[in-house]
Each structure stands twice: as structure tokens, then as C-alpha cells.
Amino acid sequence: MSQGNILIVDDDPDITDAMSVVLGNKGYEVRVAHDSDQGRERLKEMKPDLIILDVMMRTSQEGFEFSREIKQNEEFRDVPILMLTGVKEKKGIDFKSAAGDESWLPVQAFLDKPVKPDVLIEKVQDLLSSPKA
16 A cells, blocks of 8 residues: 655656655655656646655756746645755755745755655655645
8 A cells, every 4th residue: 555656856866766765665656757847747647745856957946946836836736845955065055944935945844965764754754744734
């Protein structure tokens, strides 16, 4: 029995493969997209219970832009977004304090890459058990 449907949008296949295995082993159904265009296609194919989203893909802000687009779509507005990124390591910027700002960064949580599997699972379980906004 599936624990829930998760969409991972990240341009690094090593990261998406690792997260898919970790989450799949815990009973989650996982779909992957490697940029926001593929992410839009996956959203049409499924209604995820959670979206894990990278920040820097084709552009340095693609994940931010896609998160705002998702939250403006009535069908997906209530789907929690976990932003998982290496932006702090690469750019020295920490966005955790801005998570949840509906206009600028409408995500429910932020984790820095690399993330340990147990930390990822704990955050996913927490977000999926939280009441919808």
C-alpha cells in the first residue's frame, strides 16, 4: 500500500535516483522530473501528495519560480512543497527563514543538500501528516 505520491523535480539524476530509492523503500510512489517543464507534465499525470523541488536547475531561480506557479494553480495550491537545494553551499544564501512566505517562497520546508536519508524521510512524513493549509 502506498504511503503517498511524491513528485521530485531536480536536475541531478544522482540525487533523484537516490531519493527515489529511499522514498520508494518506505512505500512512497515516486515520479521524477528534471526541470519545471517536465514537472508541469508530471503534475498533469498525477496529483502528488508532496513535491520535492530543487532551486537551481536550468536557471538559478527556476525552483523558486516553479513553486510560485504551483501555488497559483488552484488544483495544486494545497500540495506541500519541500525545497531541497545546495544553494546555501554554492551561493552562501540561507532561505530557510523565508519558507512559507506565500508571495516570495511559498514552500512549507527547506532542507540543504546533501540530506541524510533519515532526515529526508522524517521531513516527508512530517509534511504529509501536517494539516493542509
